[in-house]
Amino acid sequence: MAELVYFTGPMDCGKSTLALQVDHTETSAGRKGLRFTRQDRAGDGTISSRIGLSAAAIEVTGELDFWQFVVDELTTGHRIDYLICDGAHFYSAAHIDSLARVVDELAIDVFCFGILTDFRTELFPASRRLVELCDRLEVLQVRPRCWCGAPATHNARTVGGAMVTEGSQVVVGDTDPRAEVAYQVLCRRHHRRRMTAQVAAVTLSPEPLPFGE
Numbered sequence: 218m219a220e221l222v223y224f225t226g227p228m229d230c231g232k233s234t235l236a237l238q239v240d241h242t243e244t245s246a247g248r249k250g251l252r253f254t255r256q257d258r259a260g261d262g263t264i265s266s267r268i269g270l271s272a273a274a275i276e277v278t279g280e281l282d283f284w285q286f287v288v289d290e291l292t293t294g295h296r297i298d299y300l301i302c303d304g305a306h307f308y309s310a311a312h313i314d315s316l317a318r319v320v321d322e323l324a325i326d327v328f329c330f331g332i333l334t335d336f337r338t339e340l341f342p343a344s345r346r347l348v349e350l351c352d353r354l355e356v357l358q359v360r361p362r363c364w365c366g367a368p369a370t371h372n373a374r375t376v377g378g379a380m381v382t383e384g385s386q387v388v389v390g391d392t393d394p395r396a397e398v399a400y401q402v403l404c405r406r407h408h409r410r411r412m413t414a415q416v417a418a419v420t421l422s423p424e425p426l427p428f429g430e
Contacts, residue, residue: 218324219320219321219323219324219325219326219327220320220326220327220352220353221316221317221320221327221329221347221350221351221352221353222326222327222328222329222351222352222353222354222355223305223329223330223331223344223347223348223351223353223354223355224236224328224329224330224331224355224357225330225331225332225333225344225347225354225355225356225357226332226333226356226357226359226360227332227361227369227370227371227372227402228332228361228372228400228401228402229267229361229369229402230357230359230360230361231266231268231357231359232303232330232331232332232357233257233264233265233266233267233270233303233304233330234266234267234268234270235330235357236252236264236301236303236328236330237264237266237270237271237272239301239328240252240272240301243298243299248298248299249295249296249297249298249299250297250298250299250300250301251275251287251290251297251300251301252264252272252273252274252275252300252301252303253274253275253276253277253300253301253302253303254274254275254276254277254302254303254304255276255277255303255304255305255307255308256304256307257274257303257304259271261276262274262275262276264301264303264304274301274303277302277304277307277308277312279309281312282315283300283312283315283316283318283319284315284318284319287300287319287323287325288323291323297323297325298325298326299325299326299327299328300316300319300325300326300327300328301328301330302316302327302328302329302330303330303331304330304331305329305330305331305343305344305347306331306332306333306335306341306343306344307331307341307343308331308343309342309343310342310343310345310346312343313329313343313346313347313350314346314350316329317350320352329347329351331343331344331347332344332372333348334371334372335372335386336372336373336374336381336382336384336400337382337383337386338371338408339386341386361402362402363402363403363404363407364401364403364407364413364414364417365404365407365417367404367406368404369402369403369404370402370403370404370405370408371402371403371404371405371408372400372401372402372403373400373401373402373403373408373411373413374398374399374400375398375399375400375401375413375415376397376398377397378415380411380413380416382411401413401414
């Protein structure tokens with residue numbers, strides 16, 4: 218039976234790396250698939266991982282109808298056994314409904330990879346729909362760590378170095394703290410306190426010893 222599977226976890230847990238690995242494994246078994254992505258850090262039409270792996274993919278636009286796209290490919294003689302859908306949290310709920318239809322009516326496996334919650338700790342609409350519809354939810358076992366050493370569970374957005382909890386849900390940034398819009402992973406406690414690694418470096422730095430020269 219074909220499945221709709223959602224592989225999820227916070228930033229830096231290896232979602233895109235796993236997407237490329239699953240594609241490689243499926244291809245090695247003689248299966249044919251298509252890769253999709255949306256708003257990858259490397260630009261349109263690319264699945265890239267932070268460990269240096271990348272592959273070309275089809276960019277998902279707001280107008281893309283997965284069902285119609287796959288049907289068109291099949292009717293022109295292309296074989297499709299599975300879909301790799303990276304950056305799935307950036308899709309729309311309608312995209313997820315269309316992917317579920319591909320699984321149920323065309324018996325094609327769909328493997329989605331994405332983040333559950335945004336920088337405000339709210340579910341992305343597509344992630345919410347995936348949780349509602351998927352046959353299997355897989356939380357990635359590679360867990361990034363907060364600056365304090367605890368497992369990181371939340372994604373923080375910083376603007377100009379300061380953590381923010383308001384703004385557009387989707388803003389593409391980087392993990393480089395020097396970028397104007399940047400992201401880092403935190404444990405829940407430090408996300409609630411808005412204590413990023415940069416804030417901690419200032420507020421938790423030891424006082425100089427009171428010794429004169």
